[in-house]
Amino acid sequence: MSFNQLIIQQSPSIQRKLSALDFDLSSWRKRTDSETLAGGRGASQKVKMDDDWYVLREYLRGGLVARLLKDQYVWTGLTRSRPYREDQVVQLAQRHALPVPAVAGYRIQTSGLFYRAAILTRYVDNQGTLASFISDRDLAEENWFALGALIRRLHWSGICHVDLNANNILLTANLDFYLIDFDKAKIMSQQGSWTTHNLQRLLRSLHKIQQSRRQQNQPFHFNSGHWKRLLDGYK
Secondary structure (H helix, E strand, O other): OOOOOEEEEEOOOOOOOOOHHHHOHHHHOOOOOEEEOOOOOOOEEEEEEOOEEEEEEEOOOOOHHHHOOOOOEEOOOHHHOHHHHHHHHHHHHHHOOOOOOOEEEEEEEEEOOEEEEEEEEEOOOOOOEHHHHHHHOOOOHHHHHHHHHHHHHHHHOOEEOOOOOOOOEEEOOOOOEEEOOOOOOEEOOOOOHHHHHHHHHHHHHHHHHHHHHHHOOOOOOOOHHHHHHHHHHHO
16 A cells, blocks of 8 residues: 555535645635635635635644644544544534534545645635624624524534634624534533533633733623523523
8 A cells, every 4th residue: 555645535515526736725825716714823715616615724733743743643544534533523513403614525645654634614604703703892692692502502412622712613694603623523422521621611712812802902792691691502
């Protein structure tokens, strides 16, 4: 078996046959039918293919290990790869009718013992993340309640969104929520303390952003009453 493999998986809903070039972030950033998206570690791009918009995201490491292996992961087979696992979680979420962007396809390039990967998801027309929205204006209590109910549905479906934070929740023009970025997410066999950890992760992210904006004398429309309404919806 070759140590260098190009693996491309795509959804049947995509009419065109995806190529390695379709997953080349640097190439897209030189084109006019493309837009760099804010947030994260700068590895997401809004791209247009056949009159439809998608989000192209490369898998990048965080923390200290990123200095050595910025975008490389140990190759232990397809079913243990980051994009495969993310796709499986998204498919489960869709079977439970959860509002998540569908995976259009992904690319894996192996090289020796390591691989690099990128994933293409459907673009959700939105007016920003939860973090950006409540930086500018207030979100009604009924919407906080709805967000709590959505997170509960996510957990009932057996999905642990390890990185559930205020930047991974989108709001549409109608103030509907979408959950994004399921890298590292896990499918759980039963309920447990992980559900509480998910909620605490979201609360920490809200407090962190709130503190940062206060230091800059900027508003952030979040308080304990909002969190209580979210928990009411969750229950």
